[in-house]
Amino acid sequence: MRNTLAIAGRELRAYFHSPIAYLIIAAYSVVCGFFFYNITAEYVVESFRMQSMGGGMGMPSMSINEIIIRSLFEGVLTVVLLFLIPLITMRLYAEEKRSGTIELLLTSPLTDFQIIMGKFLGAFALYAILIVITFLYVGILFIYGNPAAKPLLAVALGILLFGAALLALGMWISTFTKNQIIAGGVSFGVFLLLYVFNWVSAYSTSPMGRILAYLSLTTHFDNFAKGVIELKDLIYYLSVIALGLFLTARSVEALKGRAS
Amino acid sequence: MIEVEGLTKRYGPTLAVNDVSFTVQKGEILGFLGPNGAGKTTTMRVITGFLFPTSGRVRVAGFDVGTESLEAKKHIGYLPETPPVYPDMTVSEYLAFAARIKGVARGDIKKRVGDVSERCAIGDVQRRQIGKLSKGYRQRVGLAQALVHSPDVLILDEPTAGLDPKQIIETRELIKSFAGDHTVILSTHILPEVSKTCQRVLVISGGQVVAEGAPDELVRRLQGYEDIVLIVEGPAPEIIDKLQRITGVNVVEPREAAGTQVTLEVHAEKGHDVRADLAQTVVESGWKLFELKTGGLSLEDIFLKLTTKDLSEAQESAPSPALDIS
Incomplete structure (x- = not known):
């Protein structure tokens, strides 16, 4: 545990020693803030219009949770994260391989698992900062409206799991190359594919189509965004995280067998 | 060990x-x-x-x-060919990190980092970023890292x-x-x-x-004394002729002549040390001996001899791959 925390601490510090952490946080805050403003403004205009029309019969409900929070997280932020998470994970192993510091880690009395968990937690800590920023925006809603608080916990859990799954996969991809740009680019491609897998369900009900839809990252975020925690979604994200960590371990093992 | x-x-x-x-x-x-x-x-x-x-x-x-x-x-303390340093960290941060992951007890880290820094003469750059240090300093930081857990x-x-x-x-x-x-x-x-x-x-x-x-x-x-280089002042043909008659000498070849001095290469039979005889002959004949040294083989030649392909192939076919001379 001590070793894992040492690695995690160094990873997190490395993000802040380079411009990358500030860049990611700034970019995320601006983009997230823009969408938040946009969605909220639209909501306000829409609700005024409904009021002037008299409201009532047959009108869709104007739930803040449903309209603002769900569309912010499910419709927008998951896509923004597809771009930003590769920026977090691309350096995890690629940079160590390029600079040779991987030799320090792999020849120290650490297990591969301690190193992998340390790196994962370091990256996750930076990601968690982004999510905290998001909830600062969401907090504004409590000043002017009265969204339901409890479903927000499900949203928070969902977005953390969604990000953690991508971080684990991105870390795995980063073990294959010394080149951070390649690691980042490939990660983005893989994330995008996982994101759009469920599109097949629009036209296909074959078993293959259903499997692809099940594998999609989006399918499982839907319930969380609605404020519902379903066991199958929880299991899905935890499995993807475990798979990413496991594949990273295998890949590091292979590094030791081959030339690096 | x-x-x-x-x-x-x-x-x-x-x-x-x-x-x-x-x-x-x-x-x-x-x-x-x-x-x-x-x-x-x-x-x-x-x-x-x-x-x-x-x-x-x-x-x-x-x-x-x-x-x-x-x-x-x-x-094991290991210093790879490129020092495994994180350029974004300061020297003391880095050494403390290395000590931590190598299992140095928390209370001892500061002391160990101080000790190895002194030993590797990097005490004066503790607060500098490693990426901004010269190659020599970086190498010493790498060495300090290898020593930090004694x-x-x-x-x-x-x-x-x-x-x-x-x-x-x-x-x-x-x-x-x-x-x-x-x-x-x-x-x-x-x-x-x-x-x-x-x-x-x-x-x-x-x-x-x-x-x-x-x-x-x-x-x-590997150098042996079968190949000898001589620098002598005197009539070249006569010298060669006389030296060749010494027992054990196989061939005498002129290598170059500069002014009145000639450089000669003498190859002796294996196991014959002809150096004393050569010197004596030259001096007794009234010529001037400027230099006498063994071996056309310098350290570099030996190295090449040992590591060129011919030799390693010969070694491979030999019953024992290692030439043990101790």
Whole structure:
């Protein structure tokens, strides 16, 4: 545990020693803030219009949770994260391989698992900062409206799991190359594919189509965004995280067998 | 302290290290000498546990690197060819991190970092970012990292590569000061380096050990005294004629003439030391002897001789792959 925390601490510090952490946080805050403003403004205009029309019969409900929070997280932020998470994970192993510091880690009395968990937690800590920023925006809603608080916990859990799954996969991809740009680019491609897998369900009900839809990252975020925690979604994200960590371990093992 | 047994490492179809075996005693400094790509780095990486061997066994301080790797790694300090430093960290941050992951107790970290910094002469750059340090400093930070958990065994991959002459001398002195307390393996492709720092040398070429012994012995043994170079002032044809009559002398060849001086190459029969006879003959004939030295073979020639392809092939066909001269 001590070793894992040492690695995690160094990873997190490395993000802040380079411009990358500030860049990611700034970019995320601006983009997230823009969408938040946009969605909220639209909501306000829409609700005024409904009021002037008299409201009532047959009108869709104007739930803040449903309209603002769900569309912010499910419709927008998951896509923004597809771009930003590769920026977090691309350096995890690629940079160590390029600079040779991987030799320090792999020849120290650490297990591969301690190193992998340390790196994962370091990256996750930076990601968690982004999510905290998001909830600062969401907090504004409590000043002017009265969204339901409890479903927000499900949203928070969902977005953390969604990000953690991508971080684990991105870390795995980063073990294959010394080149951070390649690691980042490939990660983005893989994330995008996982994101759009469920599109097949629009036209296909074959078993293959259903499997692809099940594998999609989006399918499982839907319930969380609605404020519902379903066991199958929880299991899905935890499995993807475990798979990413496991594949990273295998890949590091292979590094030791081959030339690096 | 270090036992390597039948170590073989393949990268796909390429054989990087082929059945290498050796042991290093406690407190000894062993040099790996060989051209680039001979398998020195690969051998070191297997000893440190960075790479798995294809076959063979390595034991460090009594622990098998393959099966008891955590224990073995606690006893090893490793400086790779490029110092494994994080450019964004300061020297003290980095050394504290290295100490932490190498299992130095939390309370001892500060003291250990102070000790190794003093030993490696990096006390004055503690708060500087490593990325902004010169190559020489970075190398010493790398060395401090290898020492921080007071390991029994130090593996140093080309510790003087890329340093200026003054730094090279300082680094060599530092490494020599480790003898006794630490068991050291260092690699180099520079010949004088081994004779200056190591007590024993393994010459590695094409993934195999082609020669082994103390550096002086190695030179003496391979240099021999069958080839002698003479610089004499006098009539060349007459000198050649006279020298050729000495028993044991096979051929005398003029190499070059500068003014009245001629440089001659004398090849004697194996096992004949004709140096005294040559000197006597020249002086008694009234010529002037300016220089007499053994060997057309310099250290570099010996190195080439040991590591060129012909020889390693000859070694391969020989019953014993290692030319043991001790």
